Amino acid sequence: MSESETTISAYTEREQPPDERTEEQERESERTCPECGGAVVADEEHGETVCRDCGLVVEEDAIDRGPEWRSFDRDGESKSRVGAPTTKMMHDDGLSTNIGWQNKDAYGNALSAERRQQMQRLRTWHERFRTRDSKERNLKQALGEIDRMASALGLPENVRETASVIYRRALSEDLLPGRSIEGVASASLYAAARQANTPRSLDELTAVSRVDRMELTRTYRYVVRELKLEVAPADPAQYVGRFASDLGLSDEGEWRARELLKTAGKTGVTSGKSPVGLAAAAVYAAALLTNEALTQSEVSDVAGVSEVTIRNRYKELLEASEVGDAGGGADRASA
Template sequence: MSENVRNYTDERARQSDTEESEGEREEADLSCPECGGQLVNDSERGETVCRDCGLVVEEDEIDHGPEWRAFDASEKDEKSRVGAPTTNMMHDKGLSTNIGWQNKDAYGNSLSSRQREKMQRLRTWNERFRTRDSKERNLKQALGEIDRMASALGLPDNVRETASVIYRRALDEDLLPGRSIEGVSTASLYAAARQAGTPRSLDEITGVSRVDKDEVARTYRYVVRELNLEIQPADPESYVPRFASDLELSDEAERRARQLLETAKEEGIHSGKSPVGLAAAAVYAASLLTNEKVTQGEVSDVANISEVTIRNRYHELLEAEEQVHL
């Protein structure tokens, strides 16, 4: 018994000696090697310097903190990035749990029949909890419709986000009773595209929507009026890059089309005219002026507008150009 106690005492003594030596090394690391002064961290410059003599002991240190600054608790919570980013393009803003459809475990092995049944029940209940009321089901269907139409029209993510916010506002202010989900979602996307400066014509929007043109136009006017959306009239020049790209025209032709539209604005002939028709006519006229032969039928297919409209606007643009030169 006495020998066990002696061994235990020796072991404790060795541990205490080791702890003392480690503590001495830590103290030595925290003191200046030149003057023995206290070392401090300069987070702005990423350096460890001596408080007394100013010796730089370490430099180019890694900053493990965030790159943003917060001045109160609420701002800190807003800027903190933990987990996936939230998005308005999902009805729950991407905060809920999603169970994958693959019936495999973490190692890639197939699940047994009993486990597959269990996972299917979990998916069913998870879907029920994600859309617990009619409002969430409505929002889920509408946002899926907006994403489908935006993909078909080639609209960027910022337009989809704006359309989602517009639809959420319409839902919160009870603008949907008496109107279809597809109609309000189409009107929201049409308004968002015009706000972002990447407009699509009403015919293009109707082509990918599940409602007719009259309902889209009527719902659009209602949503804009009730939500007080500030939407400027569509600028014909905003359609020119897309039409020129689809027709594979040169930069010179695109620049010439812009000049024709600027002249038309100065002469005031654009008032009351369809911006899509003016843009299509300007692209057609510019292709002829730059010797890049494009038919009216090709421009009509790209702009989704009749050849008669292109011919009428085409003559008006050239007449305005001649008057300016005269």
């Protein structure tokens, strides 16, 4: 080893440069709490560095050094940096772009007349190119119909997604020939609402659909049979909450209505009867039991069933409730 190399190595071992020593000391001080000298840990969820012993916040608003992309798929493999998650409610799964209708540039200034005409032509051609063939155009129309009816009925997002998937399955298995797009779309939405335990009556769906009730029921039975959908029988109690909310029924009245339906189900009164009519009758009977001012006409308007149905069903529910109470009392007496 030469004399110069020996001198440099000796200098390195003996003394470090001031800047390097200062940085090492700062890193050492960051690893200990300035109050109690305990170890500090990084809380990445809140962006803070805190002491493990005394809880002192040593540093806040830390820089997130993780990836800037977000994963929108279920497996976490897609590293998309922009855009909304894919959805089955759009014919192209939401992967295409849209040209806005604001007629303004990036700075918010209004476009000239010539530029507005140009953008209008671009929008027209863009809409034409979004669908490749008649099959995609029909799918786009059907999904728009499902979204329109779901909005009118107040159905949540998961029901719309399920209805879109059911319609896509019907389209892929060639169930549409001989049937209207609106009919299959309405049947898909009705089946999706039943599967999600947020059912709507056939009268409610017919009111917002472009097909009549007979075509809707026929198409619904065909779609359920061909696609082998698992749809449980409608439970009258699923309608009670919505009817009670629309009619302003108290919590006690809603509880009474559910109890009436539960007792009637045990005695077999609900078998073979319309769940909507049973729910409406239960709400009316519960209003009578809780001394709330509610007429059959008001219940009929909300539920979409006739007053005759309500009169017949609420008497059956009250009789079943008396039978159930008597049977329960006899059981308790024998015990």
